[in-house]
Amino acid sequence: MKVELIDVDGHNFPNLPLMKISAYHKTKGDSVRWHNPLTAWTDPPDRVYMSKVFTFTPEYEYPINAAEIIKGGTGYNYPNGGEPLPEEIEHIYPDYGLYGITNTAYGFLTRGCPRNCDFCIVGKKEGLCSRKVADLREFWKDQKEIKLLDPNILAAREHKELLEQLASSGAWVDFTQGLDARLLTEENIEIIKRIKLKMVHFAWDNIADEKLIVPKLQLFKEKTGIDKRKCTVYVLTNFNSTLQEDLHRIYKIRDLGMAPFVMVYEKQTAPKEIKDLQRWVNNRIIWYSTEKFEDYSGDTKTRRQGK
Numbered sequence: 001m002k003v004e005l006i007d008v009d010g011h012n013f014p015n016l017p018l019m020k021i022s023a024y025h026k027t028k029g030d031s032v033r034w035h036n037p038l039t040a041w042t043d044p045p046d047r048v049y050m051s052k053v054f055t056f057t058p059e060y061e062y063p064i065n066a067a068e069i070i071k072g073g074t075g076y077n078y079p080n081g082g083e084p085l086p087e088e089i090e091h092i093y094p095d096y097g098l099y100g101i102t103n104t105a106y107g108f109l110t111r112g113c114p115r116n117c118d119f120c121i122v123g124k125k126e127g128l129c130s131r132k133v134a135d136l137r138e139f140w141k142d143q144k145e146i147k148l149l150d151p152n153i154l155a156a157r158e159h160k161e162l163l164e165q166l167a168s169s170g171a172w173v174d175f176t177q178g179l180d181a182r183l184l185t186e187e188n189i190e191i192i193k194r195i196k197l198k199m200v201h202f203a204w205d206n207i208a209d210e211k212l213i214v215p216k217l218q219l220f221k222e223k224t225g226i227d228k229r230k231c232t233v234y235v236l237t238n239f240n241s242t243l244q245e246d247l248h249r250i251y252k253i254r255d256l257g258m259a260p261f262v263m264v265y266e267k268q269t270a271p272k273e274i275k276d277l278q279r280w281v282n283n284r285i286i287w288y289s290t291e292k293f294e295d296y297s298g299d300t301k302t303r304r305q306g307k
């Protein structure tokens, strides 16, 4: 069988389902390659898989000549994410070579999240319970780096066992989707301390969570002494907060010795001041050289309020 793949979003971040689909077909002896719209007219594939993660990514622009076309991903199935991959594909060791990746492993140890935040599709797609779905060895074979994609690993009953697996790996670990600061405890911080942290992300999305989140971030900083270059806290903006509330979170995170990172909900239609805020914070050259937002934006209204 001739199988071809299309990563509709582009190649900025490797598409894990496509790497698993590739591995699955290769184990069956099928030929797998990236789809080429030109060669497909003279040598049409039997099946084309198209994967699209983001809803805002435009549809693939070329006509596809194939006996069968299978589309998947949240970009095609918002908000429920569509059908999950069949078990025999979901749990296969990914074909990292598809993207030329040699020393990084990507995967999920858990799926699901009980928080059900209004702006997030994880609960609708993966369920409202965080649960173990794999051991590390399922997608890691001694690569130097692990990029973990779990939405809320600390909410899983098995999280300590899974953190221990990450600590024992000796690999550099990047918790790409963030750890839920509200679920940090002295006990799980002790295990996290033994993990070689490449990067750790937290999120403070809602100003109302200050009393729950700030003391936990303080505890994490105190116990780990983590450098701000390795510890980022996402700040959701343009959802249900004012600019003043956004600035309050940003300054507080900086005071904690961590690095804020502004996320903009529906960025395409966000007001200019939010886009300016994002640039001020996320461009680290500007961030470390300009202490106050009003000094960057020239916003006299913010300056008068002394924020």
Ligand code: SF4
Binding pocket: 113, 114, 115, 116, 117, 120, 121, 122, 123, 151, 152, 180
């Ligand atoms: S805690 Fe994170 S993963 Fe869970 S619903 Fe909220 S944003 Fe999504």
